[in-house]
Amino acid sequence: MAIFIDENTRLAVQGITGRDGSFHTRQTMEAGTRVVAGVTPGKGGRTFEGPNGEAVPVFNSMDDAVAETGADASVIFVPPPFAADAVMEAADAGVRFVVAITEGVPVMDMARAHAFARDKGVRVLGPNCPGLISPGKCKVGILPTRIVTEGPVGVVSRSGTLTYEAVHQLTSVGIGQTTCIGIGGDPLIGTSFIDCLEAFNEDPDTAAIVMIGEIGGTDEQDAAAYVRARVSKPVVGFIAGQTAPPGRRMGHAGAIISGSAGTAEEKMRAFRDNGISVAKRPVEIVELIQQALA
Amino acid sequence: MEIHEYQAKERFRAAGIPVPPGEVATTPAGAEAIAAKYGGRVVVKAQVHAGGRGKAGGVKLADDPAAAREHAANILGMEIKGLRVSRVLVTPAEDIETEAYVGLLIDRKSQSPVFMVSAAGGIDIEEVASTDPGAIRRLTVDPRYGLLPHQAYWLANSLYDDPALIKQATGIIAQLYRAFIESGASMAEINPLITTCSGEVRAIDAKMTIDDSELFRRPEVAAMRDTSSEPPSETKAREAGLSYVKLDGTVGCCVNGAGLAMATMDLVKYYGGEPANFLDIGGSSNPDKVVAALDIIASDPNVRSILFNIFGGITRCDDVANGIVEATRRIDIEPPIVIRLTGTNEDVALAILKEAGFSAHTSMDAVVEEAVRLAGAGA
Numbered sequence: 001m002a003i004f005i006d007e008n009t010r011l012a013v014q015g016i017t018g019r020d021g022s023f024h025t026r027q028t029m030e031a032g033t034r035v036v037a038g039v040t041p042g043k044g045g046r047t048f049e050g051p052n053g054e055a056v057p058v059f060n061s062m063d064d065a066v067a068e069t070g071a072d073a074s075v076i077f078v079p080p081p082f083a084a085d086a087v088m089e090a091a092d093a094g095v096r097f098v099v100a101i102t103e104g105v106p107v108m109d110m111a112r113a114h115a116f117a118r119d120k121g122v123r124v125l126g127p128n129c130p131g132l133i134s135p136g137k138c139k140v141g142i143l144p145t146r147i148v149t150e151g152p153v154g155v156v157s158r159s160g161t162l163t164y165e166a167v168h169q170l171t172s173v174g175i176g177q178t179t180c181i182g183i184g185g186d187p188l189i190g191t192s193f194i195d196c197l198e199a200f201n202e203d204p205d206t207a208a209i210v211m212i213g214e215i216g217g218t219d220e221q222d223a224a225a226y227v228r229a230r231v232s233k234p235v236v237g238f239i240a241g242q243t244a245p246p247g248r249r250m251g252h253a254g255a256i257i258s259g260s261a262g263t264a265e266e267k268m269r270a271f272r273d274n275g276i277s278v279a280k281r282p283v284e285i286v287e288l289i290q291q292a293l294a
Numbered sequence: 295m296e297i298h299e300y301q302a303k304e305r306f307r308a309a310g311i312p313v314p315p316g317e318v319a320t321t322p323a324g325a326e327a328i329a330a331k332y333g334g335r336v337v338v339k340a341q342v343h344a345g346g347r348g349k350a351g352g353v354k355l356a357d358d359p360a361a362a363r364e365h366a367a368n369i370l371g372m373e374i375k376g377l378r379v380s381r382v383l384v385t386p387a388e389d390i391e392t393e394a395y396v397g398l399l400i401d402r403k404s405q406s407p408v409f410m411v412s413a414a415g416g417i418d419i420e421e422v423a424s425t426d427p428g429a430i431r432r433l434t435v436d437p438r439y440g441l442l443p444h445q446a447y448w449l450a451n452s453l454y455d456d457p458a459l460i461k462q463a464t465g466i467i468a469q470l471y472r473a474f475i476e477s478g479a480s481m482a483e484i485n486p487l488i489t490t491c492s493g494e495v496r497a498i499d500a501k502m503t504i505d506d507s508e509l510f511r512r513p514e515v516a517a518m519r520d521t522s523s524e525p526p527s528e529t530k531a532r533e534a535g536l537s538y539v540k541l542d543g544t545v546g547c548c549v550n551g552a553g554l555a556m557a558t559m560d561l562v563k564y565y566g567g568e569p570a571n572f573l574d575i576g577g578s579s580n581p582d583k584v585v586a587a588l589d590i591i592a593s594d595p596n597v598r599s600i601l602f603n604i605f606g607g608i609t610r611c612d613d614v615a616n617g618i619v620e621a622t623r624r625i626d627i628e629p630p631i632v633i634r635l636t637g638t639n640e641d642v643a644l645a646i647l648k649e650a651g652f653s654a655h656t657s658m659d660a661v662v663e664e665a666v667r668l669a670g671a672g673a
Contacts, residue, residue, distance in 0.1 A: 020608075080507060080510070081510065081511065104506075104507045105507060106478065106505055106507045106508045106511075107400050107480055107505045107507060107508075108400070108407075108437060108475065108478070108505070108508075110405075111400065111405055111406055111407070111437035112437045112438050114405045115405070115406070115436065115437055115438055116438070130607070142607060142608055143607065144606075144607045144637060144638065147637075157553070158553065159551065159552065159553020159554065160551045160552075160553065160554075160607065161549075161550055161551025161553060161554040161605040161607060161609075162551060162553030162554040162556075162557050163553070164554075164605045164607055164637070165554055165557070165605050165658065168605070168636070168637075185552060185553070187400065187402050187480075188400070188402060188405045212553070214552075214553055214556060215556070217402050218402075218403075219402070238557075240553045240554075240556035240557040240560065241556040241559075241560070242556075242560040242563065243541075243556075243559045243560050243562070243563045243568075243569055244556055244559070244572070245539070245541065248539050248572075249506075249539075250537075250539060250552055250555070250556055250572050251537040251551075251552025251553075251555060251556075251572070251574040252552040252553070253505075253506065253507065254402075255552060255553075255556070264560075280564065281560075281561060281564060281659065282557055282561075282658065283658070283659055
């Protein structure tokens with residue numbers, strides 16, 4: 001099993017003809033995902049060629065793509081000015097799951113898009129996220145395929161490359177993953193730690209969970225309380241940004257300590273107080289997971 | 295992006311909020327001239343991106359133009375929370391009867407703009423929120439409809455009893471929402487919102503933070519950026535498309551990805567060193583970005599060693615390797631460079647580096663330990 005996506009997922013790529021969109025669509029197809037449609041306004045009727053000569057039809061709109069191909073999920077590679085509307089277009093067209101990779105989407109645009117998607121019962125992952133991968137089954141997004149392997153650990157993270165680091169270290173000692181999911185570094189994201197913890201807890205193949213957080217906001221604290229109340233599986237946590245100064249944005253729009261809330265110290269304490277094992281370094285994530293699985 | 299009080303007031307004025315007049319001076323004589331123009335008592339206020347200006351002595355009341363000149367002389371050049379003051383706002387002093395608080399920010403939990411208002415103004419709203427939450431009225435705005443008239447009225451009703459004041463405050467709250475949206479703000483605050491003895495409601499302080507992601511479509515707001523109060527290296531980094539924050543340590547860090555960059559800084563600390571900076575070279579990095587990054591890090595006189603930590607996903611390790619080789623050819627880099635590269639095109643990258651005389655690690659812990667050792671810090 002895997003969470004949110006699996007081998008039956010029928011994916012449409014919004015922005016398939018762009019530089020990033022086309023590169024990652026090929027990688028996605030090589031990971032085993034069924035890419036059934038691409039969307040680029042003005043380029044409907046063309047065909048996108050997959051890595052093994054597959055012909056993916058390109059449509060002008062998500063509405064056409066869903067009507068013609070039965071796509072039930074989409075991934076967004078369109079530029080920031082149009083990304084929030086692309087989320088709403090996907091939700092309007094009737095897909096159930098939208099992954100927004102784009103970084104730098106205006107926060108108020110996303111506030112409207114999230115409200116719109118919520119009303120339609122559509123799950124949004126991101127924006128400003130690497131997506132998710134269920135090794136051997138399906139990938140939606142930009143996580144490198146070769147660092148993952150099938151196994152019992154669910155990984156959820158606000159980061160991109162730090163997730164790759166942790167997953168790579170797990171894989172290199174032979175510990176595989178059910179699903180690795182990056183929820184994104186923006187202040188307003190569609191899928192929270194708690195949503196992922198709930199799904200991992202229900203997934204029979206997931207035996208332990210890695211949760212990687214960072215400074216800013218209180219999502220980790222809320223997730224820690226949720227773990228105590230609802231999660232029966234062992235959880236290992238890591239927080240990036242112990243040396244980050246207050247008031248400065250550390251790359252991610254959401255990674256900023258404002259006032260007293262959102263420090264790494266406070267989040268690590270919340271983890272410990274709620275029964276989550278805390279790794280002080282990325283390499284300790286592996287040690288703690290090994291103990292949890294033993 | 296932070297903007298100054300006088301800039302936030304310009305945005306507020308444009309939205310119709312009653313804000314007292316004011317002008318900016320960069321010299322004591324300039325402040326004196328402005329004070330003479332207004333006549334009577336004025337306030338001289340440091341314009342700097344830091345809170346606690348009053349406590350730091352950056353806000354002074356002046357009875358006459360000579361006093362304004364004297365205060366400006368003291369405030370200009372002063373450092374508040376490490377930031378040098380290069381401008382003062384001179385504004386007529388108001389006769390204050392009451393002080394209230396009106397603030398608005400984008401709230402992560404409700405994923406919406408949230409108003410917080412309180413009849414107790416001139417305060418630290420965060421502190422009031424934790425100690426006396428009953429003193430604050432909160433309202434979540436549906437981002438699709440915006441602030442509705444009855445909502446503005448409901449907020450204003452918690453500030454005053456006098457219908458004439460409530461009416462003015464209702465207008466101001468609606469105008470603040472408009473200024474917030476039209477500026478692409480993530481936070482806007484009037485603290486205090488005052489009533490005068492003659493029954494007028496006015497905003498005598500203004501604070502606004504802009505969402506960086508809005509700047510592409512708001513050039514008039516982007517033009518308000520004041521680079522004089524930030525280290526030149528941060529200005530240079532932004533122009534090169536790099537995400538950079540200068541810190542005080544000796545280990546220069548160049549990493550791809552914000553989370554990994556923070557984790558790398560933390561590991562420097564873990565091994566007994568201090569990071570000199572946060573630097574994320576971003577996703578699809580071309581060699582030019584790496585050159586710019588190395589140039590910025592190497593220009594920091596505190597830096598004793600430079601650490602690369604690259605996990606290639608979209609970023610190709612060979613691009614980074616080429617950038618390092620290119621940079622060391624173009625510019626003189628004194629501190630030793632230690633490199634960790636793994637991921638996409640790792641083998642090609644390692645070959646490029648080896649040919650140029652660099653060695654590279656593949657473990658994050660090993661490279662950080664090495665960088666800390668070379669910086670002469672730690673055990």
